[in-house]
Amino acid sequence: MDRRSAIKAMGAATLAAPAVLRGRYTLSAQSAQEYSARAIRLVGESPVVDMLSQFQFTDLRTEEPRLFDLWMSDPTSFTEEDWPKFRDSGVDVLALGRGAPDRTSALEFMAQWNGFIASHSEWFVRIDDPRDLAAAAESDRFGIMITCQNSDHFESLDDVDLFWGLGQKVSQITYNFQNRFGSGFLENNDGGVPVEGERLIERMQEVGMAVDLSHCGDRTTMEGLEAATRPVIFTHASCRGLLPGFLRCKTDEAIRALAAGGGVMGIPFIRFMIKEGPPVGVDDVVDHFDYVANLVGVEHVGIGSDLDVDGYGSPRVPPDRQLGPVGQANFERYRAYFTEAGHVHIDGLNHPKRVFDLTDALIRRGWSDDNIRLVLGGNFIRVLSDLWAA
Secondary structure, three states: OOOOHHHHHHHHHHHHHOHHOOOOEEEEOOOOOEEEHHHHHHHHHHEEEEEEEEOOOOHHOOOOOOOHHHHHHHHHHHHOOOHHHOOOOOOEEEEEOOOOOOOHHHHHHHHHHHHHHOOOOOOOEEEEOOOHHHHHHHOOOOOEEEEEEOOOOOOHHHHHHHHHHOOOEEEEEEOOOOOOOOEOOOOOOOOOOHHHHHHHHHHHHHOEEEEOOOOOOOHHHHHHHOOOOOEEEEEOOOEEEOOOOOOOOOOOHHHHHHHOOOEEEEEOEEHHHHHOOOOOOOHHHHHHHHHHHHHHHHHHHEEOOEEOOOOOOOOOOOOOOHHHHOOOOOOOHHHHOOOOOOOEEEEOOOOHHHHHHHHHHHOOOOOOHHHHHHHHHHHHHHHHHHHHHH
């Protein structure tokens, strides 16, 4: 029995039990965490998509050579012992969301991931079109969507076509700072979307590549939405209406414009993008789902955790001892805070099965089954299927 059938069977078995026995259930002998029968059923029957996941971070702090680098340089180093946490997570598809500073680096990134997926075709499948999304949800394979958090590697518009053919299905037009296409939110002056950025958006939407404006400054976000003729996405962004002054979060104006164009935003599981300070838990995350649903409709919100499969996300001090975003100019605009160990996760969501916790929290909040299915993956599948049909 494959992983999807196993989860469905567990949900069906619990619902078939007498009412007095319908309670909360563990999903593995290795964890005492319990979930409702309804949550297990919903995750089991729903295609689950995380539109920003870093695949692997946590082991990088202690492994030498670094585990993720080892997997990429030698795909055979990923073994059956590594597979279960992906298989049992409840997630069917994740989007990688790494960045590449130039064309050469991006080509290496694509080659590594294509090689890794091809070497483990019994476990992983590259997501290229709606059929792959459906296949991942109905099989024992885990879908990998190749995406980038900037577009610096597009040296010409023809590179959009090239990287589309290599598997890239989403591109953020810029990360935290200025490039040829727009301004990130840490830039001193947000100059909006220049002509080159408009041309990039046009070409991306011609080939079907999704335009992502997650890290863009406010002006670039709005001008990017205005330049688009097809739906745009925020793979990972939260609501400034709940966090006034947090510039990484999106304004109501931007969320309304995204929804008006048919787009979807993924809610991250990063503590300083969810709440001003600790404690911060899953119910605080659901506040952002509620906010978007009430503002523009449940059809425009999904998951973009920005965490690795283990649930910790990018560490405050990465393994190579470089400061990463923490050391960037204007980093204080994130208004970041961390756990004592330097993590960015939401308390209680720092584990592979966090999608079950989210589902249970949505149930407690009174969400219907149909609406939960939409946020687990239905909304992103709808918009991506529409874009890829180009």
